[in-house]
Structures are given as structure tokens and as C-alpha cells.
Amino acid sequence: MKRFMMGFVLAVVACISFGLLNGQVSAASNSAGQSIIKNLENGANGGKLKVNDSDLNQVRNYVNSGKxxxxxxxxxxxxxxxxxxxxxxxSAAPDARTYTQAVEKLSADQKTQIRNIVYKAARALGLSVMFNQGTAGNSSNDTTGTGADTPNDTAGNAANGTPGADGTNGSNGTNGKNGTNGVAGETGANGVNGTNGTDGSLMPxxxxxxxxxxxxxxxPNGSNGTGTIVKQTGNDYLISIISFLAILAVAGLGYGLIRKNQRVDA
Amino acid sequence: MQHAKRIMAYFYMPLLFLVIGYGVFFLAARPILDFVHNTVHLITLDRPPKFSAEKTTKSLKLVTANQQQTLKMDHLKLPTYGDQFGQLTIPAVGLEQPLYFGDGEQQLAKGVGMYNGSRFPGERGTTLVAGHNVTAMHNLNQVQVGQQIVVRTSYGVYTYGVTKKLVAKYNDAQAFDLSGRQPKLILYTCYPINMVGLTPDRLVVYGSLQSGPIIKM
Incomplete structure (x- = not known):
């Protein structure tokens, strides 16, 4: 009986200890996660460059997730x-108030540096990163032309420090597909300073x-390169219907050909 | 005996070849058959499909009545992307859909989806929920100002009153503003509601929280 009582007491103590420990780990995990959110809430440039609500919320929701x-x-x-x-x-954009303004001021090296920092942080958190290299803002909406020198000059992205071959400058300027830097494309007849373009290569x-x-x-399919959080909620049934009609047409053609050949045989 | 066997062969041999032939045809043509079947099914729909609440929420325990006025974030098990965590209901128009965390194609195919960059119901901020126009949110255009939207989640029941309904462009930042600390709900779907294909317009319905436990840190 004595042994049983001892065992019971030990089990209770173990359970309580485990519960307390678990609570502490949970609280530590929560406060650790919250410190990331708090840090992000501070933004940059003394709070003048703020992190977007949608971005901040994604971090909050991840940190607060039960898993x-x-x-x-x-x-x-x-x-x-x-x-x-x-x-x-x-250091690069002390006056920036938006992501776009900040990205415009970053050099190729700084962008690479930021990407590497993101990779490192993601690795530590056990997350995978995929950068939208040169596909979003940088390709269709990134406008970096500021002058009026050469109308069709290139203003590609600053990734490898070589002139962008495909990029055109101006209000609808497109970036070099290979994420290359358009040194010569700083100016353009229609060149306007990109205010809405976002850099695809920094969008993970x-x-x-x-x-x-x-x-x-x-x-990144918003107008003028602004991101939109709104999804396409229409159903693209038209493609299905066209495909179905195409199948019917092919079947009809096959039937017609068979009938024709049968008549020839007869 | 020999004679009987021969007679039987007239039955089982054709049956065997029929099964083999059909099997080969089925395997070879299955992708096309599925596609044609789905397309025909889609065309012949006379009403939006109903997703049974019982089927979609059988593994999820939804709260039926609130026990507390406030909830601690630490005590909640919030979902990860793709999980169903609630149910959206607008009783006045018969809209009832499972609510998923995340608004990707996979979630919107099964019900309505909360944008993962918005706040959870009960948090101080905006909950943004999307749904397809011809299926999940087909009845959204019948919603009137003053009607109620009920969101039952795994941690609380939230009732919102419809305050506004409008049509906006998909990239209208003001229409989909997530800033502010007032708990509110935005529902949207493609507009026109019966439009086949992709559209730039969205039907947006706004709701402000009337009741439900507030989540605190």
C-alpha cells in the first residue's frame, strides 16, 4: 500500500511538473514569436516606412497558429x-515611405544581401523560400526611368549588373527577363519614376x-504594379465549354469521315 | 459435359472480352471521360451545388454558443493555411459554406476562404473572405443591409450586421482596406454574379461585429 501511495504521489508530481514545464515552453514560444511581430511593427526609417497590414497579419497568423x-x-x-x-x-533609402520607394533605391548588391538574409532567417525557422525572380513588379511594372534621353532604352533589374536586354523604360517599362541591370536605361522619353512598381525579385x-x-x-497583377489581395473568384468555365465543344467537333468529324469511307467502300 | 462447356463458353468468353475491352477503354479514355463527365455535369447544373455542413465539418468541432466574452490567444489553436476552421452562414439568403484559412484555388473549390493576410474573427481588425460567384457565394447579391452574417468557428460564434454592399474593382485598395482595429468582416465574390469567366469587378459586402468573444493577446 505504501509503495502504491508513493507511486501515486510521484505520478501526480510528474504530471504537475510536466504541465508547468509545458506551459512555460508554450509561453516562451508565444513570447518569442510575439517579439518578431513587435519588431516588424516598428517598420523602418523611424516608423515612417511601415510593414503592410496584410504582410504583418500573415506573420501574426503564422506565429499564432496552433501548429x-x-x-x-x-x-x-x-x-x-x-x-x-x-x-x-x-542606409539606402532613409526617406522611403513605401516598399516601392525603398526598393527603387536599393542597389543590386543590397537586394542580393536582403535575399540572403531572408534565406538565412527562413532556414532557421524551418521554412522554404521561393523568390519571384524578375516576374512580378520587375518585369511588367517596375519603372525606373527618370529622364528623357533614349525612348526605348532598357531599365532592367539590378541582379547581375549587366544591361537588361528585354526591358523597356517608361511608364510601362518592363524589366530584363533575366533580372539584369539596365545601366543605360536610366533615362527614357516616356520615363517616369516608378511609384507603384514593386520588385519581383524581393517578393518571396x-x-x-x-x-x-x-x-x-x-x-502583382494590380494596376500600375500595385499588389492586390483580392483573388479571382470567377470560374473560368468558358475554357471548359470550348474544350467540350472541341471534343464534340472532333468526334463529329471522325464520324463524318467514317461514314464517307463506308460510302466509298459500298 | 463437353457440350455444356462449349455452350458456357458462349457466355463467359464474350463477357470476359467485354470486361477486358471496357477496362482498356476506361483506362485509356479516363482523363477524357472525367473531363466530359464534369463538363456535362457543370453545364446541366440548374442551381449552385450545396456543400453539406455535416460532410465538411464532421471532423471539426464548431462552437454553438459562446461561453466567454474574451478569449486568450495563447489558449486558441488557430489553423494553418488550408485548414477549415469555421462555417459562414447568411440565414436570410440561405448561404451556408465551410470557411477555410487561406483563399487559394483549393480552398475556394471547397467553400469560402479567409485571406491569410487578414485577421481571424474576434481579433481586432478586418477578416477578408472570398468565395466563387457561381457556387459558394452565389446568393451574396441578395444580401441586404441590416441582415446578419454568422461565422461559427472552432473557438467562438461571431455575428456581424451587414453595413454596406457595393461593387468595386478588384484592385480598389480602399474597398479592401485591412487597416483599422475595429473587428469587421468583408465578403467578396466576382461580379456580375452569373458571369461565366473571369471579371475585374467584385461584389463586396461589409459587416461589423455585433457579438462574439474578442481575442486578446
Missing amino acids: TTVTQDQANIANNAINEVRGIVE TLTDRAGNVVYQPAS
Whole structure:
């Protein structure tokens, strides 16, 4: 009986200890995650360049998800990464008030540096990163032309420091497909300073180990390159109907040919 | 005996070849058959398909009545992208759809989806929910100002009153503004509602929170 009582007491103590420990880990995880959110809320340039609500909310929702555990070490790495990016942005674009303004001022090296920081932070958090290299803002909407020198000059992206071959400058300027820098394309007859273009090469999509989306940038198909959070909620049935009619037409043609050949045989 | 076997062969041999032939045809033509079947089914629909609440929410425990006025974030098990976490209902127009976290194609094919860059119902901020126009949110155009929208989640029941309804461009930043700390709900779908194909316009319905537990950090 004595042994049984001892066993019972030990089990109760173990359960309570485990519960407390678990609570502490949970609280630590939560506070560690919250520190990332708080850091992001500060933005850059003394709070004048703010993180978009939709971006911030994606971080909040990830951190607060029931399946996410952020350790203090992970949070430290993430916070260091945020601070590093903040430092780069503040040195390159101290007057920037929007992402676009900041991205315009960043050099190719700085963009590469930021990408590497994102990779490092994501690795620490166990996330996968895929950058939208040169496909979004940089390709169709990134406008960097500011002068009026050569109308069709190129103003590609600053990735490899070579002139963009495909990019055209101006209000609808498109970027070099290969993410190359259009040094000569700084000017253009229709060149206007890109105010709405966003740099595709700095727009990552983050997924967790299970492949679930953690962060995705706003869709870059908004007007003038502004991202939109609104999805296409129409059904593209037209394609299905056309395909179906095409199948019917092919079947009809086949039937017609068979009938024709039968008549010849007869 | 020999004679009986020969007679039987007249039955099972054709049957065997029929099964083999049909099997080969089915395997080879299955992608096309599926496509044609789905297309015909789609064309012959006379009403939007109903997603049974029982079927979609059988593994999910939804709260039926609120026990508390506030909830602690630490105590909630919020979903990850792609999980169903609630149900959206507009009783006045008979709209009832499973609510998913995330508004990708996979989620919108099954019900309505909350944008993962918006706030959860009960948080201080805006919850943005999308749904397809010819299926999940077909009845959204019948919603009138003053009617109620009910969102039942795994942690609370939220009732919103419809405050505004309008048609906006998909890239109208003001129409889809997520800023502010007032708990509100925005529902949207493609417009015109019966439009086949992709459209630049969205029918947007706004709701402000009337009741439901507020989530605190």
C-alpha cells in the first residue's frame, strides 16, 4: 500500500511538473514569436516606412497558429535578420515611405544581401523560400526611368549588373527577363519614376515543411504594379465549354469521315 | 459435359472480352471521360451545388454558443493555411459554406476562404473572405443591409450586421482596406454574379461585429 501511495504521489508530481514545464515552453514560444511581430511593427526609417497590414497579419497568423512553435533562438535569428534588413533599407533609402520607394533605391548588391538574409532567417525557422525572380513588379511594372534621353532604352533589374536586354523604360517599362541591370536605361522619353512598381525579385513566398503557405506577397497583377489581395473568384468555365465543344467537333468529324469511307467502300 | 462447356463458353468468353475491352477503354479514355463527365455535369447544373455542413465539418468541432466574452490567444489553436476552421452562414439568403484559412484555388473549390493576410474573427481588425460567384457565394447579391452574417468557428460564434454592399474593382485598395482595429468582416465574390469567366469587378459586402468573444493577446 505504501509503495502504491508513493507511486501515486510521484505520478501526480510528474504530471504537475510536466504541465508547468509545458506551459512555460508554450509561453516562451508565444513570447518569442510575439517579439518578431513587435519588431516588424516598428517598420523602418523611424516608423515612417511601415510593414503592410496584410504582410504583418500573415506573420501574426503564422506565429499564432496552433501548429507553430517558435523557440527563443529562432526568434533571435529572425529578429537579427529584420534588424539587418532595416539597416540596409535605412542606409539606402532613409526617406522611403513605401516598399516601392525603398526598393527603387536599393542597389543590386543590397537586394542580393536582403535575399540572403531572408534565406538565412527562413532556414532557421524551418521554412522554404521561393523568390519571384524578375516576374512580378520587375518585369511588367517596375519603372525606373527618370529622364528623357533614349525612348526605348532598357531599365532592367539590378541582379547581375549587366544591361537588361528585354526591358523597356517608361511608364510601362518592363524589366530584363533575366533580372539584369539596365545601366543605360536610366533615362527614357516616356520615363517616369516608378511609384507603384514593386520588385519581383524581393517578393518571396514562404512555405512550411508540409508545404503550407506561410507568407505570400500580394498578387502583382494590380494596376500600375500595385499588389492586390483580392483573388479571382470567377470560374473560368468558358475554357471548359470550348474544350467540350472541341471534343464534340472532333468526334463529329471522325464520324463524318467514317461514314464517307463506308460510302466509298459500298 | 463437353457440350455444356462449349455452350458456357458462349457466355463467359464474350463477357470476359467485354470486361477486358471496357477496362482498356476506361483506362485509356479516363482523363477524357472525367473531363466530359464534369463538363456535362457543370453545364446541366440548374442551381449552385450545396456543400453539406455535416460532410465538411464532421471532423471539426464548431462552437454553438459562446461561453466567454474574451478569449486568450495563447489558449486558441488557430489553423494553418488550408485548414477549415469555421462555417459562414447568411440565414436570410440561405448561404451556408465551410470557411477555410487561406483563399487559394483549393480552398475556394471547397467553400469560402479567409485571406491569410487578414485577421481571424474576434481579433481586432478586418477578416477578408472570398468565395466563387457561381457556387459558394452565389446568393451574396441578395444580401441586404441590416441582415446578419454568422461565422461559427472552432473557438467562438461571431455575428456581424451587414453595413454596406457595393461593387468595386478588384484592385480598389480602399474597398479592401485591412487597416483599422475595429473587428469587421468583408465578403467578396466576382461580379456580375452569373458571369461565366473571369471579371475585374467584385461584389463586396461589409459587416461589423455585433457579438462574439474578442481575442486578446
